[in-house]
Amino acid sequence: MIRFLVLISVVLTIWVFAIFGCKKHNDVVPEVVIGSLYYTQSEADLIFDADSTQSLNILSAFNSADSTILKKNSRSVKVVNDTTKFLINRMYRTISLYQGNIDGITAPEIGINRNIIIVKRKDKTGTPFEVFINPKITQHSNASTLYHENCITMLGAYPTDINRYNLITIEYYSSNGIFHSETIEEETASIIQHEVAHLTGGVLALSFDPLAFTGMEIDSIMFVPDSLPMRIYLTTSNSDSLILRKSSIDVRPDSTNTILVSLINRMRKSLAASSGGVGIAAPQVGINRNIILVKRLDKVGKPVEVYLNPRIVMTSDKIINFANDGCLSIPGVYKTTVRYAAVGIEYDLLNGTHKTEVVEGYSGNNFTAVIFQHEIDHLNGILFIDRAL
Ligand SMILES: [Zn+2]
Ligand SMILES: [Zn+2]
Structure with missing residues (x-):
């Protein structure tokens, strides 16, 4: 008898999840599901607060409310998804405001704690910006190079000295849903390391060494x-x-x-x-x-x-x-x-x-x-x- 009740409750749970799961495919009216690949209501509110041709505001590491968001860990997203696509479009639009004077941008920097980065591919002809969804650095060289980096979340600050691995292997999805595992070197690798650090709350200003040389x-x-x-x-x-x-x-x-x-x-x-x-x-x-x-x-x-x-x-x-x-x-x-x-x-x-x-x-x-x-x-x-x- 007891066993039977448990079975029923398991079936019910699966059923409830299945219903929610179906609803999630409609991303134009997103629902709040904490801890999932789907966007929360507040994320959706921000992403859809203007059309996809509009830029988003960059958070400031010097503002305490903003820095709370910048310090958070980001979560992965559903790769082939209308909301993800919409968000990426707005991130590209935000980059365009900087007229090339920017090497990358991440979703947390515009207030969405999600694993999306866009990086200027300095290793490719024409230095195109490319999106890396749910990126993960899986290997790196021992050798590193000291870079003087700055961050769009801390404009006006002095650059920070930071060591970046010379070579990394990164796994990620492109926006068409294709999985990539790619080895990238030198400056582009350093940019990716900076941007990926944002996904675990690592902002220069927050890991900023007050003793770094000015x-x-x-x-x-x-x-x-x-x-x-x-x-x-x-x-x-x-x-x-x-x-x-x-x-x-x-x-x-x-x-x-x-x-x-x-x-x-x-x-x-x-x-x-x-x-x-x-x-x-x-x-x-x-x-x-x-x-x-x-x-x-x-x-x-x-x-x-x-x-x-x-x-x-x-x-x-x-x-x-x-x-x-x-x-x-x-x-x-x-x-x-x-x-x-x-x-x-x-x-x-x-x-x-x-x-x-x-x-x-x-x-x-x-x-x-x-x-x-x-x-x-x-x-x-x-x-x-x-x-x-
Ligand atoms: Zn940055
Ligand atoms: Zn003296």
Whole structure:
């Protein structure tokens, strides 16, 4: 008896689903079915709020309501479907507003959390825009390239540095319902990776690294080749002084970040080109970032080492007067400064390792503790003349 009731209820369930299933084919009057391939009422309201020749509004990652939508995971769609077709037409229309100055667009960017992307095929003649429905990246190369990307949801922002795989295999459907598995390389692959990331809520602004180098920083770091030193900023120039007196911000340790690596290489050149320099801080080359290079007078071979995000976390009770303190940014000036005999420091290495260390040496051939204090002061806009007796 019980078994019979269960059977009836199963049959009823199937029947109810079958009825709903039939109705779904009429997409002009879509119904709300959460979690299905079919569009919800609110999605349909947005898609059909104007005819298919009208563009849709691009959401802004800087608007909190919009960014909530941009952060959501998107769902797949029924490929051969009037609503999907209508939506794609409107996405193409939206692209046309940008007159070619756009590499791709995704459904979430216009407020529909669905797996549809349109990508400029830079690997094809005429660079046509092509639609990828329910795309899935199934394989990728290990090798990657650093791109400076921007996004239509964050117009006016500086580009973000981001690594993209050089080659991907992507499975998707074209709008005629045909399944494709395609291997795509280089810039087009990078565009697809950007757009596919939107389908899992990965917007540049939201995964946006607040420590990413700004466009202005990138310009000044990459303007000339690595082999050349960067100009040393001097207190005799008003505009240089403003940079030297500003507090710096951290950098994200990353040995694959070519901008960061270039900056360090060029700081090395600047230090090497100076006469008798034993340390340099990034603000001294015009970049307000927490990076210092210190000649380790306390180590064999006196290597110049790189410290990212260094901080003094401990100071000795002993305070000393350090004679002839001087600075690359204030040439020809030497003063006796008040310093700690030893300091405890924390910092990051380029590969991301976080370290703690006690540094000693304040006189004679080893004044490493003083160098660290001098260089870390630079990161806080403090110059040695501020510490002078
Ligand atoms: Zn984007
Ligand atoms: Zn200095």
